[in-house]
Amino acid sequence: MTSTTLSTTRPKRPSQLFRNLSAKLASIPMILTALVIFLGGTVWTVVYSFTSSRLLPRLRWAGLEQYERLWATPRWLVSIENLLVYGVLSLIFSFVIGFVLAALMDQKIRFESAFRTIFLYPFALSFVVTGLVWQWLLNPEFGVQNIVREMGWTSFTFDPLYDQSIVIYGILIASLWQGTGLVMCLMLAGLRGIDEDIWKAARVDGIPMWKTYLFIVIPMMRPVFITTLVIVASGIVRVYDLVVAQTSGGPGTASEVPAKYVYDYMFQAQNLGQGFAASTVMLLTVAIVVVPWAYLEFGRRKRV
Template sequence: MAAISIGAVRSRTRPRFRRRNVSATLALVPLALVVLFVYLGCMFWTVRLSFSSSKLLPVQDWVGFSQYSRLFANDRFTVSAANLVIFGILFIAGCLVLGFLLAVFIDQRVRAEGTFRTIFLFPHAMSFVVTGLAWQWFLNPTLGLQKLVRDVGFESFTFDWIVNQQMVIYTLVIAGVWQASGLIMAILLAGLRGIDEDLWKASRIDGIPTWRVYLSVVIPLIGPMIVTATVLLSVQVVKLYDLVVAMTRGGPGIASEVPAKFVMDHLFERNNIGLATSAATMMLIVVVSVLAPWIYARYIRVQERRT
């Protein structure tokens, strides 16, 4: 009787589960259509326009790679690409180092831990526009840090990086690291809190220096969190636009120009859709080259190991 009753219950619940699965699938259909026709459609249309001679309005002719030849011969784009490389390396390295140090500090069970976490995360709650404006005022030689120090009595003090063509890109790095390191702290802190306390006890018994434990044990254990943080930061680097516009407007001259600003300027101000979409396509290639290894390591490789 028990076996019959269990079989009857299972037979009754199976149609319910099937109806739920069908309902969930139908609910996801609009989202799938949006992804296919809006995101992917716009992406392929952008790539298609990069092979056309579109100016003010899009046209459907075919000019091959002529837009890409013009793009790489454009000094403004080469400067913006070089700036993006400099910014990306320093920004990612700075955020990872500072975020890790902040996470280690918080992981020591300090007093007022919640207050410190709020303070460190607060910059990330601000938009890049607000961050850019705040740092623009702070680094302005006639209003900010330089004037403040000189008013104190150090008349020879000079910190004019924001108006110096050779140094302006580093001011963007400073502002970006200040804004994003709190997020990295939160990600790495979650990894640190997941490490078994027995590892620390064993290291203390063996007399292993703390820095060696972090270098040889802790960092490899939180490796997946570091990779995730690096991917998130890399995407922010490629999308860098609003911080530059708010802080330097690409100046002095084109010293702090970045590819996203190049795209927006040629798309809406210079009325050159073909050149703008070719630059946007190059940015897409960079994003795919960053995301593809991470997706493979995070999902595809894991599934292959399980099978």
């Protein structure tokens, strides 16, 4: 009795579902795309990674067979190791170099836009072109080694692409050359977003410039760093074309990367199951990094 009278007297709130209806309608296609193509495709891939599919996807269950084979394959282990080395170094160097360049650029120098253009220019090239250019530059017969030798230092040796133990660094050089400009631009935008008054206050307090950067400016640039991290890290995990153009995975299998393993086994070896298993492992690797971070990041924001 009482409950019905209560509900009738309480003013009716408009349903949450119909708020901003037009905006919700407009985002339906994107939601569908995300669900069907991204999520659906991912689930499909994971499911088929447990089958023995060869050229065509077939639901013949093979359990964990593909994964067992994957982790017993020397080439895959080399790929993972390369990705780790390449990924960690690439993150560190592109952040450090990119930030230092941006900080230098922020000193109100002359011709700033000219420098900015020059540093950003390599980013306009695709990885394939970058890879080819650096393949020639690092070729002992045409490139840097030859130039230095012609200048008189005849014992100079610099042929990273032909040395198994250091070939991954040859690829790192090319990727830094290509990608650092973008990091610099993002950082520069972040620096420009810092209020002039903070710099003035720091100067009044007599804080040295490097300390201001390290303890005041960088913590304030957190969102920029996170954006940059996402962009750079996703580029690292899917690195493929650079390796194909520069070394095709050689010498031997010394510069193989996971994405290339996935492609080669899916299409050249006509073994979809194996390729799917490898790409599922790649997804898991990314998830292991991203999920705890996202939890911390968004979990904290809610509490504030």
